[in-house]
Amino acid sequence: MTTSTKKPRVSVHKFASCSGCQLAFINMGENLIKLTELVDIVHFAEAGPLGPDDEVDISFIEGSITTPHDVERLEKIREKSTFVITVGACATSGGIQALKNNADSDVWMRSIYAKPEYISSLSTSAAIKNHVKVDFELWGCPVDVKQMLAVVRQLLYGVAPLDINEKVCQECKRKNTVCIMVTKGEPCMGPVTRTGCGALCPSFGAPCYACYGPAENSNVKLLGERFIGLGLDQNVVKRKFLSIHNATPAFAEAKLLWSDTEGAQQ
Amino acid sequence: MGSLVDLKKRTVCQAETKMKGNPYIPMSATIVERIEETPNIFTWKLKLDDEQQRKDYRFKCGQFNMVYLFGIGEVAISIMGSEGDSFLHTIQAVGRVTNAMSKLQPGDHVAIRGPYGIGWPMMESKSRDLVFITGGLGCAPAVSAIREAIKNRDEYGRLVIMQTVLHRHDMLWEPQYDEWRKVRSTQVLLASDRDKTAWPNWKKGRVGALFREAKFDINHCTVMCCGPHPMMTGTSRTLVDMGVKEDDIYLSLERNMQCALGHCGHCQMDEAFVCKDGPVFTYKRIKDVLERRGF
Amino acid sequence: MAVQFLAPESLQNLLTVLEASGYQVMGPQLSEGAIVYDHINDVADLPRGIETLQKPGSYKLQQTSSTRFFNWANGPAALKPLLYKARQALWSCEQVAQAVNGGFVFKDLVPQAVPTAVIGVRPCDIAAMLIQDEHFIQSEYCDPYYKAERDALFTVAVNCSSCAETCFCASTGDGPSLDDGYDLLMDELDSGFLIRAGSTKGEQVLKKLPVTAASEDLTAMAAEQSAHAAEKQKRYLLDENMHANLFSQLDNRRWHDIAERCLSCGNCTSVCPTCFCHRETEQAELDGQSTRHFREWSSCFNADHSVMHGHSLRDSSELRYRQWMLHKLGSWIYQYGRSGCVGCGRCIAWCPAGIDFPAEANAISGEVELWEA
Numbered sequence: 049m050t051t052s053t054k055k056p057r058v059s060v061h062k063f064a065s066c067s068g069c070q071l072a073f074i075n076m077g078e079n080l081i082k083l084t085e086l087v088d089i090v091h092f093a094e095a096g097p098l099g100p101d102d103e104v105d106i107s108f109i110e111g112s113i114t115t116p117h118d119v120e121r122l123e124k125i126r127e128k129s130t131f132v133i134t135v136g137a138c139a140t141s142g143g144i145q146a147l148k149n150n151a152d153s154d155v156w157m158r159s160i161y162a163k164p165e166y167i168s169s170l171s172t173s174a175a176i177k178n179h180v181k182v183d184f185e186l187w188g189c190p191v192d193v194k195q196m197l198a199v200v201r202q203l204l205y206g207v208a209p210l211d212i213n214e215k216v217c218q219e220c221k222r223k224n225t226v227c228i229m230v231t232k233g234e235p236c237m238g239p240v241t242r243t244g245c246g247a248l249c250p251s252f253g254a255p256c257y258a259c260y261g262p263a264e265n266s267n268v269k270l271l272g273e274r275f276i277g278l279g280l281d282q283n284v285v286k287r288k289f290l291s292i293h294n295a296t297p298a299f300a301e302a303k304l305l306w307s308d309t310e311g312a313q314q
Numbered sequence: 315m316g317s318l319v320d321l322k323k324r325t326v327c328q329a330e331t332k333m334k335g336n337p338y339i340p341m342s343a344t345i346v347e348r349i350e351e352t353p354n355i356f357t358w359k360l361k362l363d364d365e366q367q368r369k370d371y372r373f374k375c376g377q378f379n380m381v382y383l384f385g386i387g388e389v390a391i392s393i394m395g396s397e398g399d400s401f402l403h404t405i406q407a408v409g410r411v412t413n414a415m416s417k418l419q420p421g422d423h424v425a426i427r428g429p430y431g432i433g434w435p436m437m438e439s440k441s442r443d444l445v446f447i448t449g450g451l452g453c454a455p456a457v458s459a460i461r462e463a464i465k466n467r468d469e470y471g472r473l474v475i476m477q478t479v480l481h482r483h484d485m486l487w488e489p490q491y492d493e494w495r496k497v498r499s500t501q502v503l504l505a506s507d508r509d510k511t512a513w514p515n516w517k518k519g520r521v522g523a524l525f526r527e528a529k530f531d532i533n534h535c536t537v538m539c540c541g542p543h544p545m546m547t548g549t550s551r552t553l554v555d556m557g558v559k560e561d562d563i564y565l566s567l568e569r570n571m572q573c574a575l576g577h578c579g580h581c582q583m584d585e586a587f588v589c590k591d592g593p594v595f596t597y598k599r600i601k602d603v604l605e606r607r608g609f
Numbered sequence: 610m611a612v613q614f615l616a617p618e619s620l621q622n623l624l625t626v627l628e629a630s631g632y633q634v635m636g637p638q639l640s641e642g643a644i645v646y647d648h649i650n651d652v653a654d655l656p657r658g659i660e661t662l663q664k665p666g667s668y669k670l671q672q673t674s675s676t677r678f679f680n681w682a683n684g685p686a687a688l689k690p691l692l693y694k695a696r697q698a699l700w701s702c703e704q705v706a707q708a709v710n711g712g713f714v715f716k717d718l719v720p721q722a723v724p725t726a727v728i729g730v731r732p733c734d735i736a737a738m739l740i741q742d743e744h745f746i747q748s749e750y751c752d753p754y755y756k757a758e759r760d761a762l763f764t765v766a767v768n769c770s771s772c773a774e775t776c777f778c779a780s781t782g783d784g785p786s787l788d789d790g791y792d793l794l795m796d797e798l799d800s801g802f803l804i805r806a807g808s809t810k811g812e813q814v815l816k817k818l819p820v821t822a823a824s825e826d827l828t829a830m831a832a833e834q835s836a837h838a839a840e841k842q843k844r845y846l847l848d849e850n851m852h853a854n855l856f857s858q859l860d861n862r863r864w865h866d867i868a869e870r871c872l873s874c875g876n877c878t879s880v881c882p883t884c885f886c887h888r889e890t891e892q893a894e895l896d897g898q899s900t901r902h903f904r905e906w907s908s909c910f911n912a913d914h915s916v917m918h919g920h921s922l923r924d925s926s927e928l929r930y931r932q933w934m935l936h937k938l939g940s941w942i943y944q945y946g947r948s949g950c951v952g953c954g955r956c957i958a959w960c961p962a963g964i965d966f967p968a969e970a971n972a973i974s975g976e977v978e979l980w981e982a
Contacts, residue, residue: 085896086896201895202385205893207411213912213913214907214908215874215875217876217961218879218907221875221906224690226645227685230667230959230961233667238961264912266873267926270869270870270872274963336717336719339700339715340715342713344712384704384713387902423704423712425702425715570914570915573887573904575749576748577748577885578889578904579909580886585941585943585944587944590750608922608923
């Protein structure tokens, strides 16, 4: 891309999501202006430009796939894009809404909507990679704009983005934040969670809740047992994993590990 | 592995602490020429941009440079040779950085730090038979040593050059090997593992297929070997079975290198920092960890 | 200069003299439930009477009736973050059209280090600093970033009079009292401080303090206090040189058992005062014209630590834990002439999973009898 005189074309697409990641994109401030000097944003409905069917170099995709129409639209986007990057928890792992994958969605639909027959929806919420090839994943709920810009920068240099999948703990230590699990017994998800947020929550004294999803080589079983040792109920432990990234294989293990207490699961 | 002898050697090294400026800062260089060897292997001829740096730059066969891609980072690449005040790197586009490097063209800039590491034992091997055993692109680190030996042909005994590839079309620089074949007391033995065609001058199979024809004095030889791990361990064991001494077998290793100064810790194999204690090791020194998982 | 006596009420003078000598002064303080080194100018900010209760995976502070300033064992961070920065900009680079042949211009980012005096340094942390000195300064290539900070550092060490349950410095020979490596060294007694200089810089500061010659009774009392602290340590390392032991046990089943309890989170390596592994990273400006090159603490518990051509040589916690222990207690001896463990016990307390490093090392070496947890 560096050799091309034409500006790379970028689109931002949305599926089932809260739009928070797109908002993070819009909120990047001065860099957004710099970015528009470097790339042509051809589609970004939340910010204005519309061109959903245009051919692009990079597509950023927010949201998970929950309807038959989503599937069609996604396949078109993939065809028209050289590089597909998922942005945020929903697109990358299916999001909090993937909790419905464990429930009977017909029952829910009938109990909530007066006329469920008007709703055309899949029984699952799936990550983008479950349907099409994804070239790079940006985790987080929402994503971190610095990470997003670093990815764009690397692509502009013609280099595949670097993926760092270490645990949040290491960023905590680099920031000299005192471990709240060791000093206060807080059930912090840092030891199984992918870095990228800059260890934000622990630096404010709050335990990490794994919004960046599982890190590489995560020992879910051990951390869950440790939480139980700290006095947490099995169900609470299970829900800590079956949250924003419940559909990731690593965290989904929690369903099997702590399943039989107190009946109801959700 | 490791012994008090190594400790003493290190003390000597420490006495000669290298103090020339900040060793972390790269030197700007220009790609003078780019040769496409195969669709994913290319050779760069690089020239340092600063005249003084160009004058001061010296390397030994088997050493490597850290090559820097602007805005991205550095990768360790062995030095294949030199031409005048330029030097050569043959690079396989296998990772994110080398893939991007393959797109650079003559006139583009990179930067380098180096040379680093302990190279091949050229001085120590005077008057001995030299046996080069390489596999795949593993030949690149050895090519500089072969050239050095041929340049100073009279200082060494017999030369045996063995190169193995999967297919003949993976072979780089075959014409050069044909030239080497003409040098006095020099054997060039080539093998391909998966070719169906019987090419003239080529054997079928792996290194083992070549040993039967190789003629060298097992008691007075230096083996320089470079290639995939299993190939190096297999070859070393075969050589030892033939009667070659473990400390006459030299292997050039690859590890994750980031600083190349022995600081970052990534390239450690037990007590050795591959970047500064290697990348060339005797089989004797490295064998205990070479064959173990996780080192 | 012989051992001197400094009255407790004169401790403030130490801070004042250090400041007057041009140092920013850092000292132990309470923060976020732990003892951390931070800027200090008043002895009232010292953690007086505080003790640390440390157990595998747990660190708690406790107020006691003691009037001592340094009655605690240690906090999460040693001197390491002050000398070997968690994230250090190494250099910046610009593409400049007018540069020599249009190449890159590099700018050295070695810091102008601020002269810093740290009071209340524990003996184990001085020992660790000496090890890192050897790694970064006395190695084949001197690291100018570390050296700049190190040259600007003044240490006021305090021998430990009370140890935490996780301490085992007596068995590694790095505490609870110190022989060398400090600028000033103190023993804290109920009646005041014994203080001595260990460097010319230290002597210059000591000269300006209101000290008197220390009596033999007091020095004997200090020695006894240290000996008592050492005796109370129940954790120990079986052998200072574990290379042969561990290397003969590469396939020991226990590595697998540890892996089941290990989070592979790298907290142990981060708090370890001698661990030096780091990765190099690059951060380019969005416009693509300039860039900065960094190094940041990394860990042998990360996949990228041993990655080659996209594959991690150590793809499991089993191999990663083995690497960390074998290096720390084994390979280190061939690299630096001693083990890389100074017995500070941080890897035990700050391990969220509570893995007991010396217990595991001893167990793999065949010592099954463990201390009461």
